[in-house]
Amino acid sequence: MKLVTVAGPPSSGKTSVILRLAEELLKDGLSLGVIKFDCLSSEDEHRYAKAAIPVKLGLAGGLCPDHFFVANIEEGVQWGRRSGFDLLICESAGLCNRCSPHIREVLAVCVVDNLSGVHTPAKIGPMLKTADVVVITKGDVVSQAEREVFAFRVKQVNPRAAVMPVNGLTGQGSLMLQRQLRNAPDTQALEGVRLRFSMPAALCSYCLGETRIGPDCQIGNIKTMDFS
Amino acid sequence: MTDRDLLHIPIALLLIRHPYAKDFFTILGLPSTARQVTVEAFFASLDQDHIDNLGLIREELGLRLEAFIAQMEKLKSGKAPTLQSITLCGGRDKDGRLENIRLELRPGDVVSVVGPTGSGKSRLLADVECLAQGDTPSGRHLLIDGQAPDESLWLGGEQRLVAQLSQNMNFVMDVSVREFLTLHADSRLVTDSEAAVAQIFSTAVLLAGEPFTLDTPVTALSGGQSRALMIADVACLSASPIVLIDEIENAGVDRRKALDLLVKQEKIVLLATHDPLLALLGQRRLVIRNGGIADIIATSDVERTLLHKLNSFDRKFSELRDRVRHGQRLNFDLDEFLAECIRPAGHPGED
Ligand SMILES: Nc1ncnc2c1ncn2[C@@H]1O[C@H](COP(=O)(O)OP(=O)(O)OP(=O)(O)O)[C@@H](O)[C@H]1O
Ligand SMILES: Nc1nc2c(ncn2[C@@H]2O[C@H](COP(=O)(O)OP(=O)(O)O)[C@@H](O)[C@H]2O)c(=O)[nH]1
Ligand SMILES: [Mg+2]
Ligand SMILES: [Mg+2]
Numbered sequence: 001m002k003l004v005t006v007a008g009p010p011s012s013g014k015t016s017v018i019l020r021l022a023e024e025l026l027k028d029g030l031s032l033g034v035i036k037f038d039c040l041s042s043e044d045e046h047r048y049a050k051a052a053i054p055v056k057l058g059l060a061g062g063l064c065p066d067h068f069f070v071a072n073i074e075e076g077v078q079w080g081r082r083s084g085f086d087l088l089i090c091e092s093a094g095l096c097n098r099c100s101p102h103i104r105e106v107l108a109v110c111v112v113d114n115l116s117g118v119h120t121p122a123k124i125g126p127m128l129k130t131a132d133v134v135v136i137t138k139g140d141v142v143s144q145a146e147r148e149v150f151a152f153r154v155k156q157v158n159p160r161a162a163v164m165p166v167n168g169l170t171g172q173g174s175l176m177l178q179r180q181l182r183n184a185p186d187t188q189a190l191e192g193v194r195l196r197f198s199m200p201a202a203l204c205s206y207c208l209g210e211t212r213i214g215p216d217c218q219i220g221n222i223k224t225m226d227f228s
Numbered sequence: 229m230t231d232r233d234l235l236h237i238p239i240a241l242l243l244i245r246h247p248y249a250k251d252f253f254t255i256l257g258l259p260s261t262a263r264q265v266t267v268e269a270f271f272a273s274l275d276q277d278h279i280d281n282l283g284l285i286r287e288e289l290g291l292r293l294e295a296f297i298a299q300m301e302k303l304k305s306g307k308a309p310t311l312q313s314i315t316l317c318g319g320r321d322k323d324g325r326l327e328n329i330r331l332e333l334r335p336g337d338v339v340s341v342v343g344p345t346g347s348g349k350s351r352l353l354a355d356v357e358c359l360a361q362g363d364t365p366s367g368r369h370l371l372i373d374g375q376a377p378d379e380s381l382w383l384g385g386e387q388r389l390v391a392q393l394s395q396n397m398n399f400v401m402d403v404s405v406r407e408f409l410t411l412h413a414d415s416r417l418v419t420d421s422e423a424a425v426a427q428i429f430s431t432a433v434l435l436a437g438e439p440f441t442l443d444t445p446v447t448a449l450s451g452g453q454s455r456a457l458m459i460a461d462v463a464c465l466s467a468s469p470i471v472l473i474d475e476i477e478n479a480g481v482d483r484r485k486a487l488d489l490l491v492k493q494e495k496i497v498l499l500a501t502h503d504p505l506l507a508l509l510g511q512r513r514l515v516i517r518n519g520g521i522a523d524i525i526a527t528s529d530v531e532r533t534l535l536h537k538l539n540s541f542d543r544k545f546s547e548l549r550d551r552v553r554h555g556q557r558l559n560f561d562l563d564e565f566l567a568e569c570i571r572p573a574g575h576p577g578e579d
C-alpha cells in the first residue's frame with residue numbers, strides 16, 4: 001500500500017485536490033481511503049463519503065492535529081492494509097505552522113494557495129520546507145505574474161520539491177500529481193520510521209513564543225468572541 | 229566550484245559569486261550579518277532555538293543552500309524554454325468518435341477556438357496545459373518538437389509550458405504597478421529589472437485605452453487596464469512559450485495590438501472565444517463540436533476584409549456606449565450614424 005501525507009494551511013484546497021485526484025484514480029480501478037485529522041469538527045468527512053471514498057475522521061480536540069496524527073498514524077496504516085487499499089491519503093491541517101506530519105520514506109505533499117500571498121511560503125514551516133511535492137491551488141483567480149512569483153518563492157524555500165499548480169475546482173493540473181503518487185514508495189508499517197521534523201509541545205502561535213497581538217499572528221487553536 | 233567548496237568560503241564571497249543567495253538568508257530568516265566568516269562557521273554559530281523555530285535542521289542547511297543555488301542557476305540559465313513546435317494529435321469526441329486530426333503549431337501561430345457553450349473549448353486548452361498523453365477525457369496526445377514530451381523537463385513541473393489569461397483572473401497583491409512588475413522581474417532573475425519594468429509598463433499603457441501610472445495600485449486598475457498589464461507582462465516576462473487565453477472580454481484593450489505583441493515575442497497563442505471579432509484575429513480557427521475538433525478553418529482574405537469593416541461597427545458601438553455613459557441622449561439617425569461603416573472603405577461620400 002502507498003501512503004501519502006497531505007498537509008497545508010486550512011482552506012488551502014487539500015480536500016478539493018484529493019477529491020479531484022481520487023476521481024481519476026477510482027476510474028483507473030485503484031482503491032483508496034482517506035484519514036482526516038482535524039481539531040473540533042470537519043465537513044470533509046461528508047465530502048469524502050459523498051464521493052464514495054472510505055474515510056476515518058480523527059478529532060484532536062485540545063491537541064494540535066499533527067501531534068494527534070503521529071500518535072494514531074500507525075494504527076491508521078493497519079486499517080488501510082486491512083481494507084485492502086492501494087493508496088491511503090492522510091489529510092491534516094497543520095494549524096501551528098511549526099508542526100508537520102511528513103514522515104521519512106513516505107511521499108509528502110504540501111498544499112498552499114495563490115491567494116495566501118507571496119510572503120506566505122517563507123512563513124510556513126517544515127510542512128512546506130520538507131515536502132517532496134508542493135501543490136499550488138487557486139491559480140485560476142490570480143494573474144500569471146502572481147502565479148509565477150508565488151511558485152518562485154516556494155522554490156526558494158524548498159528548492160528540492162516538485163512544484164505543481166493544481167486547480168482544486170476543475171482538477172486541471174492534477175495529472176502531474178497523479179504521476180507522482182503512482183511512483184510513491186510502498187509502506188507496510190511505520191513503527192520505527194521517523195518524522196521528518198520534530199514537533200514542539202505547543203498548540204498555538206502564543207505557545208511558540210509569539211508576542212505580537214493581531215489576527216496575522218494568531219495561528220492555531222484560536223477562539224474568537226462575538227462583539228456584534 | 230564544487231558544492232563542497234560552497235561551505236568553506238566567506239559569506240561575502242558567496243554573495244559576490246551568487247548575488248541571489250542573499251534571498252536564501254533573508255527568506256529563511258537567517259541574519260547574514262557575519263559576512264566575513266565562512267558559510268559553515270556561520271551555520272554552526274546559529275542559535276539552536278532559532279533554527280528550530282524556522283523549521284530547519286542545522287545539518288541540512290548546507291544541503292539546502294546547495295539545492296537553492298542549483299535551483300536558481302537552473303531558473304537563470306533556463307531563460308525561456310525553447311521549442312520549435314507542438315503537435316496536437318486527435319482523440320475522441322464526447323460520443324467516442326475519433327477526431328482524426330494532427331495539428332502542428334509553431335511560435336507566432338495564433339489559433340482561435342470556437343464552439344457553443346459546453347462544446348469543449350476549455351477542455352482543449354486544458355489538454356494543452358497538462359500536455360495530455362491520452363490520459364484526459366478527450367484522449368488527446370500532445371507532442372513537443374514532434375516527439376513525446378521529455379518527462380523530467382516538461383511533466384515534472386520543472387518548466388512551465390503555458391501562461392494563462394482568463395477573465396476570472398484578478399490581481400490580489402496589494403502593491404503598485406511598479407512594485408508588482410519588479411517582483412515578477414526579480415522572480416525571473418532579470419539582471420536589469422528597472423529596464424524590464426519600464427518596457428512592460430509602456431507596452432501596457434499602449435494596449436490600454438486609458439492611461440495609468442507606475443504608482444497606481446494594481447487592485448485599482450480598471451478591467452481594461454488590468455488586462456493590458458497582464459498581457460504585456462505575459463508577453464515580455466513569462467518564460468512559457470505557449471499562451472492560453474480563455475474568454476478575454478472586450479474591455480477596452482486593443483486586442484489586435486495585444487496579439488501582435490504576443491506573436492512578436494514568438495509565443496504560440498490559443499484563444500477560446502465566443503466573440504467573432506476576436507476569433508477572426510487568429511490565422512486559423514478550430515471549430516469544436518460535441519467535445520471534438522470538427523473543423524479547422526483558415527481565416528480567408530474575405531474574412532479579413534470583413535473583420536476590418538466589422539471593427540468599424542465595433543468602434544461605433546463603443547462610441548454609443550461612451551455617449552450613454554457620459555449622460556448624453558441619443559437622438560441621431562441610425563443610418564447616418566452607421567453610414568461610414570457601410571460605405572466602402574476609401575470612398576467617403578460616395579453614393
Ligand atoms: N472530448 C471530450 N470527451 C469527454 N468529455 C469532454 C470532451 N470535451 C469536453 N468534455 C467535457 O465537456 C464539458 C464542457 O466542456 P468545456 O468546459 O471545455 O466547454 P466550453 O466550450 O469551454 O464551454 P463555455 O463556452 O461555456 O466555456 C467539460 O466537463 C469537459 O471536460
Ligand atoms: N478558485 C478556486 N477555489 C478553490 C481551489 N481549490 C480549492 N478551492 C476552494 O477553496 C475552499 C477550501 O478548499 P478545501 O478543499 O476545503 O480546503 P482544505 O481546508 O485545505 O481541505 C473551498 O471553497 C474550495 O472550493 C482552486 O484551485 N481555485
Ligand atoms: Mg479539508
Ligand atoms: Mg470554457
Ligand SMILES: [Zn+2]
Nearest residue numbers: 064066096099
Ligand atoms: Zn502543531
Ligand SMILES: [Zn+2]
Nearest residue numbers: 203204206207
Ligand atoms: Zn497556545
